[in-house]
Amino acid sequence: MREIVHLQAGQCGNQIGAKFWEVISDEHGIDPTGSYHGDSHLQLERINVYYNEASGGKYVPRAILVDLEPGTMDSVRSGPFGQIFRPDNFVFGQSGAGNNWAKGHYTEGAELVDSVMDVVRKEAESCDCLQGFQLTHSLGERTWMIKQLILCHRYTGEGMDEMEFTEAESNMNDLVSEYQQYQDATAEEEGEFEEEGDEEFA
Numbered sequence: 001m002r003e004i005v006h007l008q009a010g011q012c013g014n015q016i017g018a019k020f021w022e023v024i025s026d027e028h029g030i031d032p033t034g035s036y037h038g039d040s041h042l043q044l045e046r047i048n049v050y051y052n053e054a055s056g057g058k059y060v061p062r063a064i065l066v067d068l069e070p071g072t073m074d075s076v077r078s079g080p081f082g083q084i085f086r087p088d089n090f091v092f093g094q095s096g097a098g099n100n101w102a103k104g105h106y107t108e109g110a111e112l113v114d115s116v117m118d119v120v121r122k123e124a125e126s127c128d129c130l131q132g133f134q135l136t137h138s139l140g141e142r143t144w145m146i147k148q149l150i151l152c153h154r155y156t157g158e159g160m161d162e163m164e165f166t167e168a169e170s171n172m173n174d175l176v177s178e179y180q181q182y183q184d185a186t187a188e189e190e191g192e193f194e195e196e197g198d199e200e201f202a
Contacts, residue, residue, distance in 0.1 A: 002131035004049055005123045006063040011072045012138035014065055018076050020136065021061055024050060025081055034058035034084045052126070060086050062127075064119050068093040068112065089123070091116050 008017030025031070028047050029038020035058060036044065051059040063085055065076060073092045076082050093112050124130055 002049060002129050003062060003127040004131050004134050005120065005127070006050065006061065006134045006136075007066065007120065008063065008136040009066045010137055011067065013136040014067060014072050014076050016136040017063065017065065018079050018081065021063065021081050021084065022079075025061075025084065028059075030059050030084070032081050032084060034060055049131070060084065062123055064089045064091065064116065064123060066091045066112070066116050070094065089119055091119055 006017065006020075008014045008020075027043070028051070029036050029040070029043040030047075030051070031037050034054070038044070047053075047059060050062055052062055054060050061084060065073060065085060067073060070092050073090050076085070077090075091112065
């Protein structure tokens, strides 16, 4: 089977990742305890891409959850599918970077990288045929983990794929403004079209 190792880093990455695991577990018929309760054999056909099968017929996500502070991990654990993850794959520090890029890059973040890479290596080496890594994270420059985990690219250089789910950083006011401009332009075009139609019938 062509396995994927999923890595979710930072608050944004863990929020995206938690939702990802809720959705994919539902698609595969996996309940919050890791047990299969689906209604089609097709749900189990490719389940090993994202899940390891554990004892007792339980399925455990092949996921590594990382952050500089424990609060994000507590939030994931208390979520709907929080108990499905392997406890050893939660890697976190004791204090966040506080939006300080240097702190996340050089101190707390740098100290955590070795622990993260140990878990990544363990997950990668347990795969029969590693397809690639899937990362969820924010796009902000303060996302220290992405800068530090360049080592993942060593694996992708050996013919594996690397996928990313990303969330663009946008100011909501900018999005609303663009939407309003689009609506105004559309209304103007419709108004011109109606005026031309009225002139033809006159």
